[in-house]
Amino acid sequence: MASKMRNPRGNAVAPGGGPTAANTKKAKAAIPGMHRSASKQRVMNMQAYDKEYFDHNLGPGRRSSITAKPKHSLKTIKDSKFSRSYRQIKHKAQDSKTYIINPKDANSVKWDIFMGILIAYSGVTVPLVVCFPGFQNQSDWSTVSTVVDVCFGIDIVRNFVVGYHDERDELVVDHVDIAKKYVRTWFVLDAVSTIPIESIISLIDPQADVSHSYASIQLFRILRVTRIVKLARLAKLRTFFSKAEETFGLNAGVVRLVRLILLVLFVSHLLACFFHLLGQPNDPPSHEPLDNMPDSWLCTADKPKRCLRGETDSVRYLYSLYWVITTLTGVGFGDVIIVTAFEKLYAIFAMIIGASVFGFVIGNISTLLESMDKRAAMYQMKMMLVKDYIRTRNLPVDLRVKLRRYFEHYLSRASLFDESSILGEISLSLRNEIVHETCKDIFQYVQHPPSFDIYWTI
Template identity: 20%
Template sequence: MRVTKFSLKYIVWQILVGISIAISLIDAPLAFVLDFPLKQSTLLLDGIMTSIFIIDFFINHFFGPEGKNKKNRLRSSAFWIDLLASIPFDLIAYWFNLPHWLRILRLIRVLRMLKFVQMFVTIGNLAIIPSAVKAAFVISGTLITINAIGCGWLWIYPPGEVDQVTAYIKAIYWTITTVATIGYGDITPSDNLGRIFTMFVMVGGVVMYGIVIGSISKMIEASSRHKEQSKTKLNDLRLFVEHYALPEGLSNEIFSFYGHILTKRLSENDEQIIAELPIALQRDIKTYMNMKLISNVPAFKLCSIECLKDIAKSLQQMAYSPGEKIITTGDIGSEMFIIGHGSVEVFVGSNSVANLKSGQFFGEIALLEEVKRTADVVSQTYCDLYKLSKDNFLNLIKKYPELLKNMEKFMAKKLSALKE
């Protein structure tokens, strides 16, 4: 099955490739300017990076979302960049004992920066990518840029007698103070090439500073947008209640209802978002939302995925206001309830015996036996309940015998616990 740009596996793979590119973009210029010797660790890193790049090359140009365009493949600059970046230059130099200066070829991997930028833009625009991943890409891009500028400084002013670690730290220190436009003046260019390089870094630093701050601000705003909308909604509601001098009891009911709505949904547009999708997708979304709910029910935990899907499709959503009776003592039960949101209280006579909250359930005995209800169940808050009727349950156990076995085992354990 061909992967798509929006499939989870493809996105995870692209994130892994992005990490590999980031490591390669830091390692390649650093190894070049400091002239690192070829060690086992260097060769191992080169082998791992190369393996990832080769796999990514075939995914992108032969098997992935863009792999169908065979005619334009050889004309694509991305094809040749990915191909060149997949060559294991360190391993080739080691195996064939090539001249040391040929290691400059590994800088070809810096061309992968173009792909990193493309991935950065793509991930930044995808709403399905978590903010933490986007923040990681911003931080990675910043570190790569700082490292590249620092390596440029080391290329202009080699370490000489100074040890490499100290020289690199000084180069990064100079880079950060210059990019941040602080410029203490303790490290300065001593020739025209260095001064020209510094001027470009200063100008680029202003641009980079704006990009980083803008990206982080955008992510913070996006992550807190729902909270701000909720605060605005509740503040408007408070002003409305005060303006019309509504009674305290009525205003409490209004705030309770809106509190229920705001905690139940991600945003006010939830229903609209789902409604704009095709009917088939709407059904699938609601089924999987219900599956998440019933997967926490002990009697359903051992059921197969197909069984859970059919149970989820059989659920009927019910809404109850605070104080509304859901189950009455003495009635013949014909359904069980799962609490999607809110809380209920269970009474035996006038005594409260239990408080049930989201994810819990009640009335399940009615699915197995035709008995009278032995308790009253009353909603404490605004509740969203999901009802599974006995008729639907009987149809389900015909198709999935394991469901009946699981339910009977669960009921036996529950009755045994009650007797103890």
């Protein structure tokens, strides 16, 4: 019978030098459910990684305090995992054969804000140009109007190279898809409101604008009214407010309140301009006396013998705006007297518009103010329930004071929303990003290996 041999550690060894069957079973049992070669390689990798991390971060001369500022901040953690989708989008845009502008880029947002200001400027000046002939004859305003039209033309070209986010919130960088989407949405409106019709007519017939013939005068009156089409640009202001709210993190209630105020101001401005146009529909010739002009509210305002047609555009606009405000608010002092049938019909229309707009605005403002003060509403409701409970249970005075003080302290710091419910309804990746952002003050003091990703799930 062959005798068993023992190695220097005292373990039994088979005659051939290999391990015995008992030792083999014992070795396999050390790492259950795993291949020995894979486990050995994994252990070696972990040991090498731990040694490298210790030498690099916790070796001699290195700070190992938990309160020390880590070398790898929260930005490194987030960039390692949660910014991967953004980098993929960025690389895809760089690999594209055509130049595509990211709509969330800082310069792109600045341009959108600039165009929003120009749209608001057009909403103010276009009614003035149409309804006040002297306004458009000023060279300074004409130059500014030309510059604005050029900017809108540049914006049309730019919109063909600005990417957009699809239903899956992915950035579309294909030039054909971008062009199709823009043509189906805003292209027609932008093109119609930007074409300089009057400039084209002047280039075709340079003498048309200086001719005093009846046909030339009527043509330019019609062209002047066609500028109203430029007001269609105001439809894009809704998109502008949405982008501004998202980019700058503005309060949604405040943005909505500003929109309602601007709506009232614009409606008043528009009605005032067209009220002046009814009083003076034609440009008075320089050789014709003002007394020979047909009667209108401009010749009976304030005093019967006073004619406002000889006043400046700013004075006539002030009278028009004054009449509109008094009509919309239902005051109607009666010092601006309407004369013609068209003016009376316009007054009826203005009163209907005023009742509708003011009713809509006042109702929305009331709802908006209530929604903006949710904490106060919740506090009042809770305290009413507490008082009812105290009265029902007939608690002694000392317990009443303690209970009220407790709820006053608790409600002053309580959250208005259920955070667990909100986080439970969103995707895991977005939930992790939100947790990393809200807990970044804690994460920045946690030492971790360079390539270690922390996952938090609620």
